[in-house]
Amino acid sequence: MTRLNLALSLMIFLSVSWLSYGCKTTPSEKSARPKLAVVVVVDQMRADHLTRFEGVYEHGFARLLNQGATFTTAYHDHAYTVTGAGHASISAGVHPSRHGIVGNHWYDRAESKEVYCAEDTTCPLLGYPEEEADNGRSPVRMLASSLGDWLKEQSPESKVFGIGRKDRAAIFSAGLKADGAYWYNDGDGNMITSKYYMTSYPAWVKKFNESRVVDTYFQEGWHKLKTEQTYFLAREDSFSAENDGKNTAFPYEFTTKSPKAAEQYYGDLQSTPFSDALLMEFAKALVENENLGRDDAPDILFIGCSAADAIGHTFGPLSQESLDHFLRLDAYLGQFFTFLDGKIGNDNYITVLSSDHGVMPLPEELARRGFDAKRVSKGELVVRVGKVLLDLSQELGVSERLISGITGFGVIVNYSAVADKGIRPQELDARLISRLKDLHPIEDVFSREDLTEGKTDGRPYRELYAHSFHPDRCGDLMFRIKEYYLLRSSPYGTTHGSPYPYDTHIPFVVSGPGIAKGQHTQKVRTVDIAPTLANILGIDRPVDLDGQSLFEEIKAK
Structure with missing residues (x-):
């Protein structure tokens, strides 16, 4: 970790939570806590992928x-349902x-540019020339402490790791004080990290990458795992809105004809289940070599695991x-659990399953089932928005753009364009909102005042x-x-990012020693996961969390 980022992370770490601790864990809970x-x-x-x-x-x-x-x-419990936020x-x-x-991604007002959530130019990727290190990665943009940080503060000998196909998944899960975060490099198939976490790779990571486990899937191709009858749980194999509209049915073969076949393979692997297989093999190596779950x-x-995301975007969840x-x-998970059973014992680890977001089914699929669903060209909507803005600019007698940028699920308003007209920001917001809400399929438009004043009008x-909404990072x-x-710009595939149940309703299962089997139907939120795990692990948590512990609900009586 560089000195700059060590100092910055420490400042964030000390400022966000520690003075607010107050949710205590009893000694009896600490003595029975799992090792991993x-x-x-x-x-x-x-959620329906599970059921x-x-x-x-x-x-x-x-x-x-x-x-x-x-x-x-x-x-x-948030509207913009994407990987980093989840x-x-x-x-x-x-x-x-x-x-x-x-x-x-978001437009950072302090830096006056769009930034990637895990971007950090001061922490280059480890093992790559700095000019090729894709600007570096770290959790430094995260403004809150997390479960792993609470554990490291109270039990420095504990270890915290995050791994993922995506860098942001590994990085923001593990938190600010993690012992390591590793993710997949689609350029060469290696599992990599950045200098935020370490200055050299452990020998076991080098060995894993050199073993080229990633290459073992090259000749397999992607064929159906089960008999045809099993797939009656899904729609027909070939559907016109999938993939590129042509390659829409099994089997799928990795290319071997391109001069850059290997490079293309490492990229293609991300859109197959085998990227999850690789990740689970890496997880086994990490548990083995970092001695996770071996002491008190x-x-x-x-x-x-991110293969589902690439596959879902391309083919849809049905x-x-x-x-x-x-x-x-x-x-893959069954094999991993069997590995853990043998390595540390099935009574010594707890497992949580959840998801960072859901996804909308292909609108063409929904439409044929009777839903009012449609694919809307992002480019066409931008043109219509531009026409509205131009008309309003002419009406107000201004030559500057009224919108200076787009970020996430919102836009940045150029209030200075109308300042000499005596138009206050709130008035410009109101005029923009009234025009934009008339554009189908925009259903509603919120101003920052709508989202920061604690209004409860239903x-x-x-x-x-x-x-x-964060005032410095949103429109x-x-x-x-x-x-x-x-x-969506593409005529194929689908995406997520909305506040609707198809994007927000996700699985949540807790399994392990001290947890009672059963179904719970009350509404809970993903922000409840960290405090629940803190309770299970016997560590104190900040008092001002948005989530609450569900341990009393699920513990074995």
């Missing part, structure tokens, strides 16, 4: 459902409005490709947008697009 907590966050896993396929799961998911406490009504909310127990990771100081391992992936992930989704006006309307 494994938090599996499956990117883009909807809809329950009858065909045989391994990892089946074990969790059969042995764990399952919350059937678990939701993300992982940070799970690990920190507070909303994006407080932990600051409001999206994967509890450790935490966050695992961010596709046979999505089903096949979850069948394979079920097997306006739909206001609270979720407030939970996503001045935030849009809500109509439910089941997909704003």
Whole structure:
């Protein structure tokens, strides 16, 4: 970790929570705490991916459902449902409005530019020329402490690691004080990190990368795992809005004809279940070589499986490709749990399953099922918005642009354009909102005043947008697009990012020693995961979290 980032992280770390501790853990809970907590966050896993396929799961998911406490009504409690925001909310127990990771990218007003959530130019990628290090990575933009930080503060001998196919999944799960975070490099197939965490790779990581486990999937291709009857749980294999509109059915082969076949393979691997297989092999190596769960100081391992996200974006959540992936992930998780059973004992670790967000089904699929659903060209909407802004500019007699930028789910208003006209910011907001709300499929537009004044007028989704809003990292006006309307440039695939249940309703299962098996139907939130795990691990947590512990609800009596 560089001196600059060490100092900055320490300042953030000390300022956010420690003086506010007050939720104490009893000595009896501490004596019975597990030696390892494994938090599996499956990117883009909807709640119905767990329940809809329950009858065909045989391994990892089946074990969790059969042995764990399952919350059937678990939701993300913020509007902008993307990977960075989801992982940070799970690990920190507070909303994006407080932990600051409001999206994967945002316009940073202090820096006057768009930034990537995990970007840090002072912490280059380890093992790569600095000019090729893609600007570096760290959690320095996270404004709140998280579960791993609380553990490291109270039990310095404990170890905290985050791993993922995506850097932001590994980084924001692990927190500010983690012992390490590793993620997949799609350029060469290696698992990598940055100088924020270490100055050289451990020997075991070098050995893992040199073993080229990643290359073992090259000749396999992606074929259906089960018999055809199993796939009746999904729609027909070939659907016109999938992938590129042509390659929409099994099997899928990795290219071997391109001069850059290897480089293309490492990129293509991300969109197959095998990227999760690779990650689980790396998880085994990490547990083995970092000696996780071997002593009385509890450790935490966050695992961010992201194959579902790439597959879901391409084929949609109701596709046979999505089903096949979850069948394979079920097997990968089962193998990993069996490994942990043998390595540290099944009574010595706790497992949590959740997701960073869901996803909208393909609008074409919804439409044929009778929903008012539609794919809307992002470019066409931008043109229509531009026309409205031009008309308003002419009406106000100004030549400058009224909107100076777009960030996440909102826009940045250029208030200086009308300052000499005597128009106050609130008045310009009102005029813009009245015009923009008339543009289909924009359903609502929130001003920053709407989201910062604690209004409770029952306006739909206001609270979720407030939970996503940070004044320095969000726009001045935030849009809500109509439910089941997909704003996307491509005529294929789908995405997420809305406040609607298809994006916010996710799985939440806790399984392990001291946890009673059963289903719980009350509504809970992903910000409840960190305080619940803190309780299970016997560590104190800040008193001002947005989430609350559910341990009393699920503990074995």
